[in-house]
Amino acid sequence: MSDQHAARHWIDGQWLTSSTQRPSFNPATGEEIGTFHDGGAEAAQTAIDAATRTFQASSWRWDPMARATALSHLADAFDARLNDLIDTLCRENGKLRQEAVYEVQHIVRALRFAAGLAVQNFGRVADPRPGLQSLAIRQPVGVAGVITPWNSPAYLSIRALSPALAAGCTAVVKMPAQAAQTAALVADILAGVPQLPRAVVNIFIESGSEGARLLVDSPVVPVISFTGSTQTGRHIAQAAAARLKRVGLKLGGKTPHLVFDDADLTAALPVIVRSSTVFAGQFCMTGSRILVHRDLSEELVTRLAKRLEGLRPGPASDPNSEIGPMIDKASVTRVNALVEEAISAGAEVIVRGGPSPLPELAAGAFYHPTLLAVQDSSLPIVQQETFGPVQTVQVFDTEEEAIALANATEYGLSACIWSRDADRPMRVARHLEAGLISINSWANLAIEFEEGGFRSSGLGRLGGLASLDDFTEYKQISQNYARP
Secondary structure, eight states, rough: OOOSSSEEETEEEEOOOOEEEEEEOTTTTTOOEEEEEEEHHHHHHEEEEEEHHHHHHSSSOHHHHHHHHEEEEHHHHHHHHHHHHHHHHIIOOOOHHHHHHHHHHHHHHHHHHHHHHOOOOOOEEEEEEEEEEEEEEEEEEEEEEOOSSSSSSHHHHHHHHHHHHHHHHHHEEEEEEEGGHHHHHHHHHHHHHHHHTTTTEEEEESSSSHHHHHHHHOOOOOEEEEEEEEHHHHHHHHHTTTTOEEEEOOOOOOOEEEOOOTOOOHHHHHHHHHHHHGGOOOSTOOOOOOOOOHHHHHHHHHHHHHHHHHBBBBBTTTTTTTTTSSOHHHHHHHHHHHHHHHTTOOEEEEOOEEEEOGGGGGGOOOOOEEEEOOSTTTSSHHHSSSOSSEEEEEEEESSHHHHHHHOOOSEEEEEEEEOOSSSSHHHHHHHOOOOOEESSSSSOOOOTOOOOOOETTTTSOSGGGGGGGGEEEEEEEEOOOOOO
């Protein structure tokens, strides 16, 4: 990157600036770690123009082998810079080192999988009647708008970008201000791959939403791939509907752990804890709801509370840290208010976390985990995504009751089943309304298979063969070849 002092936009093969610069902060310490150029509608429009021009004028959309080659070289380039990405995520995103490793390890795999997809985007051919040949082919839709959240900015950008490129689209990626330094590093890696043609990928950074709104409203951006909150996803879907625009939405969740009476608690408990503390609970698949059989409930609550109370918060720089900071202090205040509201509404405190009282962490955005027992599934703490290290516990007596409780929210992103029975997990999984079911595990993601949510957790899928669907259009071509 030519400018080491401020993160800039990567648009049309060039580093571009904006009139406004803002600081980036380390959420673990509150210290300034750099600055970035804050874009908006102007940066977005420049990126859209470049991506549109390249899609129309270059051979990118017509050459699947060139796309496969570029994606393979991108995988190599990211593989060579993984340590840089890990360091940047720890510093800017607040992730503990093992959490940053967890994020970036998916990037190279996603790119290599997409390289294979690029040359496997088959249509079909058949003779519907004698003398008539019909072909169905799949072609890229055009410019893809990718809107990325701050909680896993490196991987979630690549997760959407990879199939878009494999399909033959060009792309405009909006990166959030909280991940500006990560955005600049991702752009720097992309810029160093000569096999990726100029302006196929364009990245801009913004703290607001003007550029994102322009992507959604633009008549020359036919598809939006958004990862973020359900509320924002609804707004995007409504705005995109005005142009009948295709929208892929990867939204929020309220992941339940269904812990049956034959579960192995020794195996389950560390995973249940980790499902709440990874990324400080700022993860769409955070295991925020624990549904436990009555016979096991007392033991689970006692052992889980002890583990949560003993967790050590701290920055990534401390190898003994077990939970990192939230993204900022405003998030700490927001989550704490939700917990207070739940307690006032009748939730029973098992572990009352909250803003860290430790003087050495006072400058950071640390929040100790909270565990609440609830009986009323209608409470907002059960129904709404908290996006912080907060878990609720509910008790069930039957398998049917467990399934009903698990499905009793508007979300359907993921769920976990804990049981040593040979048949129960598969039987229960069939009835859970969620896109990813992990058996005796949590968030078992695999880019080779489709990922997405039911109901208010989203539309469409990323990963797997279906990841191309948002970025391709079917075209039927028919020819009469019979003699006249």
